[in-house]
Amino acid sequence: MTGKKFIAIFLTGFFLVFANAASGHDADFETMGIVKPRTVKSAPDFDLQDLEGNPVSLDDFKGKPVLLNFWATWCQACKEELPAMQRLYEYLKPQGIEIVAISIDRNDKDRIKKYVKEYGLTFPVLWDPDQKVRRGYYIMGLPTSYLVDSEGKLQGFVSGARAWDSPASKGVMESLAGDMGQRMQKVAEAKSGHIK
Numbered sequence: 001m002t003g004k005k006f007i008a009i010f011l012t013g014f015f016l017v018f019a020n021a022a023s024g025h026d027a028d029f030e031t032m033g034i035v036k037p038r039t040v041k042s043a044p045d046f047d048l049q050d051l052e053g054n055p056v057s058l059d060d061f062k063g064k065p066v067l068l069n070f071w072a073t074w075c076q077a078c079k080e081e082l083p084a085m086q087r088l089y090e091y092l093k094p095q096g097i098e099i100v101a102i103s104i105d106r107n108d109k110d111r112i113k114k115y116v117k118e119y120g121l122t123f124p125v126l127w128d129p130d131q132k133v134r135r136g137y138y139i140m141g142l143p144t145s146y147l148v149d150s151e152g153k154l155q156g157f158v159s160g161a162r163a164w165d166s167p168a169s170k171g172v173m174e175s176l177a178g179d180m181g182q183r184m185q186k187v188a189e190a191k192s193g194h195i196k
Contacts, residue, residue: 067146102128
């Protein structure tokens with residue numbers, strides 16, 4: 001086999017594998033009902049507080065893909081998806097992927113804390129009592145989630161509750177992490193002694 005023929009076969013195989021991976025992720029986006037933007041833009045930054053009063057901004061998560069979820073304690077569908085989000089977080093945290101939940105409850109921080117404790121949520125939960133961030137993201141119904149890539153760009157949004165711990169959801173989030181997620185997973189496994 002000549003060198004040129006080998007290179008042509010190699011490149012063809014490489015592009016086929018890449019195309020299959022990309023179409024697999026597109027299928028995951030479709031399965032989850034995630035709407036991709038026509039034009040990729042930066043996610044609007046924000047300055048909020050967590051439930052302990054510590055300042056948090058979207059920029060704090062720069063370099064990590066983020067599932068940004070808007071919810072409220074009075075929203076039944078939100079409550080139904082929180083446990084699945086926690087399971088997704090436990091699965092993806094070693095890969096450097098974040099989930100950030102923003103409550104738009106207006107007056108009752110203690111009620112939000114109660115829900116966080118009840119559902120055993122360990123991902124960051126922020127409070128937007130004036131709903132400035134909600135308006136900045138044009139949230140009309142709850143729950144609504146945005147996918148932000150590691151460069152801070154909006155890669156999609158979804159309105160309504162989802163099974164966030166499903167294989168399709170994991171595929172979507174891992175596609176946002178790309179190689180970074182795989183490297184972080186290997187580091188986490190090496191630290192825990194579970195190298196695969």
